Amino acid sequence: MTTTATATQQFMSTEQLLKHWQGHRNLTRRVIEAFPEKELFEFSIGGMRPFAKLAVELISIGGIALKGIVDNNMEAYTEEGFNPKTKEDILKKWDEETGVINHYFNQISEERLQETFNLFGQYEFPVYENILYFVDNEIHHRGQGYVYLRALGIEPPFFWERF
């Protein structure tokens, strides 16, 4: 097999990935907003977690995981630090994390992205794969939120509306 011309080419820059992720975070914020207060914390299908719980998971990964990567800290994953009681609690924390994510993401170099890191002492992958996982995990859970909203008779935001 011959080596393809694309083998060592750049797919996207770090700046483009960050913009892409924050665009997704804007959309997830709209999905949180679209839930009525009660259903955000209580509605679920098939024994899955309510969307508030999924939002807490996302908030417990993004900025905290990036900080772990930057600080070389392999502390275990936990959702215990954040126990929101209202939609407003979640949205406020969501917005705070926007700056935290930007702050730590910008401290991760191109070289570091290719190094393996044992995230949360559990997920040993190249750093870029861990970061893709954060974004993918958010899209995945938000897709579940879309089904919850449809089941509640609520029109979800457009998937392509990011900014």
Added chain:
Amino acid sequence: MTTTATATQQFMSTEQLLKHWQGHRNLTRRVIEAFPEKELFEFSIGGMRPFAKLAVELISIGGIALKGIVDNNMEAYTEEGFNPKTKEDILKKWDEETGVINHYFNQISEERLQETFNLFGQYEFPVYENILYFVDNEIHHRGQGYVYLRALGIEPPFFWERF
């Protein structure tokens, strides 16, 4: 504001993106397989499309969209070319598309990824953003498939199982 050090750094290579996408496609294939034949084509929640329809959408984008990018062809999006009647029809086409995606993806250069293309005569974005959209859209719809499976009492495949 000062320019950050990361502004012109590579997040990931084209090869890494392709591997990442094909890993997601493997997982989506497992989700298709997990549905009972009848429910794949009929089950839905909140008026959404059954998972077979979502799979047809994904099959109608990936390889066809990449070919459009490579050929500079802005023909409109259509799902008319593929009308599966069985799960086996979908899985067979899914596997054929794996090679089609590899074939066309590898013809897209680093420079081309940054150029704007009017995909399907409708989505005018940089090529790398269009390709991210294909992957994101797959994760999004597959997340909906996870809810369908849970609602049917079926355990979905692990999200992190890609190869």
